[in-house]
Amino acid sequence: MHIDVLTLFPEMFEGIFDLSIMKRAIDQKLVGIGLHNIRDYTHDKHHTADDYPYGGGAGMVLKPEPIFEAVESIEKKAGTPIILLSPQGRLFTQRVAQELASHSQLILICGHYEGVDERVREHLTSDEISIGDYVLSGGELAAMVVIDGVFRLVPGVLGSEASPLDDSHVGGLLEYPQYTRPPQYRGWPVPEVLLSGNHAQISRWRREQAIRRTLEQRPELLTRAELSSEEEHLVERLRQT
Numbered sequence: 330m331h332i333d334v335l336t337l338f339p340e341m342f343e344g345i346f347d348l349s350i351m352k353r354a355i356d357q358k359l360v361g362i363g364l365h366n367i368r369d370y371t372h373d374k375h376h377t378a379d380d381y382p383y384g385g386g387a388g389m390v391l392k393p394e395p396i397f398e399a400v401e402s403i404e405k406k407a408g409t410p411i412i413l414l415s416p417q418g419r420l421f422t423q424r425v426a427q428e429l430a431s432h433s434q435l436i437l438i439c440g441h442y443e444g445v446d447e448r449v450r451e452h453l454t455s456d457e458i459s460i461g462d463y464v465l466s467g468g469e470l471a472a473m474v475v476i477d478g479v480f481r482l483v484p485g486v487l488g489s490e491a492s493p494l495d496d497s498h499v500g501g502l503l504e505y506p507q508y509t510r511p512p513q514y515r516g517w518p519v520p521e522v523l524l525s526g527n528h529a530q531i532s533r534w535r536r537e538q539a540i541r542r543t544l545e546q547r548p549e550l551l552t553r554a555e556l557s558s559e560e561e562h563l564v565e566r567l568r569q570t
Contacts, residue, residue: 330483332480333437334365335365335367337367351486360480393453396446406433410429412437412438415458415468439472522534
């Protein structure tokens with residue numbers, strides 16, 4: 330999978346994907362990132378990528394020409410999503426990450442200042458994504474979140490194909506509690522079921538704990554979680570205790 334990023338500040342991405350899992354995935358050519366400086370597609374000596382908004386107002390707006398030309402310079406596959414990172418976009422969730430991971434290529438446009446010329450949104454992009462209901466100085470940090478969330482779903486990136494299946498929000502639930510050695514620490518033991526070797530019991534315990542944790546910390550998620558009828562009864566019992 331390959332993701333191209335249009336940004337005014339490509340240097341912000343230096344180092345962020347040069348460590349740990351993502352570096353290994355890039356080195357193994359499981360995934361790739363292309364950084365494109367929007368200023369490289371301007372045509373004046375000052376490389377002006379923004380201008381004052383028509384109608385007045387504070388701040389500056391990214392011009393359409395360099396963004397269009399930057400996207401048009403990229404070798405694209407048919408159906409490649411062109412995504413604007415913006416606080417006005419649909420919320421980035423695990424389900425959206427899974428959707429985006431089904432593509433072999435994505436193009437991300439990092440907004441900045443007061444945003445981008447509306448013609449970019451209307452005539453160039455195919456999607457608009459926000460990572461939360463707050464405002465950042467630019468779309469670069471949002472792009473990093475999207476890239477990390479999508480890349481880790483690409484087969485082979487995490488090593489084990491089962492690793493992303495137990496993550497929080499997969500199936501609509503938060504992740505169950507995790508433990509490692511030692512079995513006792515400062516008098517706090519690891520739950521006995523995890524030491525039993527009985528994989529069926531462990532699986533049931535983990536599922537129940539995921540439901541309990543979701544109910545306690547993010548109960549609104551249960552309205553769209555994938556639950557069996559038995560698990561729905563469990564939720565009702567837990568709510569009554």
